[in-house]
Amino acid sequence: MKIATWNVNSIKMRLPNLLEWLKEASPDVVLLQELKVVENSFPDLEIGDAGYNTAVWGQQTYNGVAILSKLPISDVKRGLPGDQDDDHARYIEAEIGGIRVASLYLPNGNPINTDKFPYKLRWMERLTDHATELLESEEPFVLAGDYNLCPEDQDVFSPAEFAGDALCQPESRARYRELMYLGLTDAFRALHPAEANAYTYWSYQAGAHRKGQGVRIDHILLSPALADRLVACDVDRKPRAQAKASDHTPIWCELGPEPQPW
């Protein structure tokens, strides 16, 4: 099963890019972020024609997440538990082929001297609480999306320039480690432990993509049973080089078949 995640930065603007990429890459499951549309405006028909079922949690102008799947989607849950006052459309999960799959858009958190930063940190704590519950359920799961977080300095082109950025703050990284230390596996890093420049985002500004100035902030985290099935994971750089590109590019992983009991 091939699972991909992509922050498309407006599904309306990116629909042609997405449809072309679905045809070329043919992932089984795609997790989207930053749709910037309400559910009624999501292009279900075009994506359905491409062979995908959809589950969407939309919002006007900001945020918005979706799950696309060739297999049927069931038990859809919208929103990350833990704060009834949080109305940002940043989290959706569902069951597909015996796996619980989540598309998440973790808050950016900049500037760090505003309430945006503690909102990010609280959101990360809620994600860790939720991951703890998922582990207790013993259902295999994937938590993938735009984490807005560089786990280590090798994940950012210039650690010095990002020293004051919410993506690289010690408080952000500490909470990310708390999540990982539950026993999750970063699919990309597990297979490419020393590969720097494996960026998934390049700013539109100042020719950042042309100059190779990116950050690795989109991640696929696997529960232990799925980490055992991981056979490949890579960043697909091509969509970022296209005309009218998102500022993020997709990352995907391939999971082998479920091992048979012996």
Added chain:
DNA sequence: ATGCCCGGAACGTCCGGA
């Protein structure tokens, strides 16, 4: 230098992004 480039909402220009 705290802006450079985008998308959205809206129609002048600001917010959010990272």
